Amino acid sequence: MTVSKTATLDAAKPPRPARKDGADGAGEGGGPLQMGELAELLGYSLKRAQLKVFEDFLRCVAPLQLTPAQFSVLLLLDKNPGRNQTEIANTLGILRPNFVAMLDGLESRDLCARMRSTNDRRSHILVLTDKGRAVLARAKKLVATKHEARLDELLGPANRLALLEMLAKIAREF
């Protein structure tokens, strides 16, 4: 199609190249699609919302290079000193084999350390390093002032809390 010269018409995207009437059967318009009962499927919105929230988390905490999973590990280590890998991993729903590489990453950045337990020499007691504590503190501030604050702004504090309660209930009891 050598239209380019005369042009001007094809702004960005010509969605409708002169439809031959009801050509392809029932094809409606060329615009947005009908979501149908997808709009009432809780799991669908749940997944899309989760992706958005994680995406925003990453953005907000980008200067510290922490994923939601890594953040949750640091948080748990801080609140639960003296625990081993199995306990931390189980609590977060991470399988022990998969937790190894994750810890390797955190440890190589000097955010936490493994210490052989004196009681049970099979266990690795996990501890936050000073740097780990510092990074966690900064991350918590970013999450609170940027990430969660944005959610508060969108939903309102009361709704945000109601949402959290319901999600926690599903995670717990469903």
Added chain:
Amino acid sequence: MTVSKTATLDAAKPPRPARKDGADGAGEGGGPLQMGELAELLGYSLKRAQLKVFEDFLRCVAPLQLTPAQFSVLLLLDKNPGRNQTEIANTLGILRPNFVAMLDGLESRDLCARMRSTNDRRSHILVLTDKGRAVLARAKKLVATKHEARLDELLGPANRLALLEMLAKIAREF
């Protein structure tokens, strides 16, 4: 969730092998861990809830062997006849390259079919087969009577709707 079949559930587990007093520094109890501010992190509960809901979806619709993603595709094809792969994939947040194998799976089970468009021979118009429509109808019934019904039972219809609205808002505007 992690918990597969073998059940990692903290149910059966002797957490305290005769602690020698305050041995390992600050290690508190041997029971469940402190969640700390993880309990207030929306993203955390969002993710755990999403996994539970998808898990239940799989169970409820197991006789039809449909994943949430496959179900959403069938639903969309039914409501939007005459659309091509790119349009369906984009609407569901699936990348075109990844949509190919997914369609292959559905088409090999005779649930949908690709038809070359007469207007634009590059496009594949997607259509549900009769079997696809039948399976979709059965899936919708299972989802409504088992899956969503269980959520209604847990939260109550009003709360369930409020939850859905908030999740949709996050997915849309966040």
Added chain:
DNA sequence: TATTGTTATACTCTATAACTATA
């Protein structure tokens, strides 16, 4: 015998580049 951390492995999801055939 059982458990902790680990390795190896595999399977799913997701993401990007590049090819082909059409336009």
Added chain:
DNA sequence: TATAGTTATAGAGTATAACAATA
């Protein structure tokens, strides 16, 4: 040249089996 479908590929995330050290 641009777009639709496709291929190849790479990277996360997640799952299971099995081994060494220790209990």
